[in-house]
Amino acid sequence: MTSPWETELATFLTELSGVQQATLSLLQRKGELLAHSDMPGLSGIAEEEQAAINRLQNCLEKRDRLLQSAKAEGLPNDSIESLALRIDRETSGRPLEGKCRESMHQARILQHQSLTNWVMTQRTLIHLSRMIEILATKGRPQSTYDRQKAKIPAHGGTLVDLVSN
16 A cells, blocks of 8 residues: 555656656757757747746745655655655655656756756857957957057958958
8 A cells, every 4th residue: 555655756756757858858959959050949949948947846846845744744854865765664665766766867967968058058159259359359369458559440350351451
């Protein structure tokens, strides 16, 4: 016979797993769009990203409620994992522990994919920043904030005006 806690935790972990899978799929698609500089595609997934954020937020709120209920009943409430371990011990099973480990593994994969997407975005921004600097300084390594020392004319640029002054 299953306890109400076992059922509630199993339901939560199953829901979380589904949200994590959907979020991972979305992050992988976003990574591909970033790699191909597909701006319309990136704009097109903005609503999906917001929906994923909302679903993850709902899981976080449900987690908090579960841990508050566990605290009220004198059960471990520092993490879902410790609560699951306790419930597994009481029901002489291990399915919740396995689901927790699966969820933690999935969370680590999500972190890696998010970091990968962030790095791609940062590299693109650095590249664009360097291109703007080249245009602003006519390709010279001098500072852009001191016009007297840089001796940069107020018009033109190396990539636009190929004739030197």
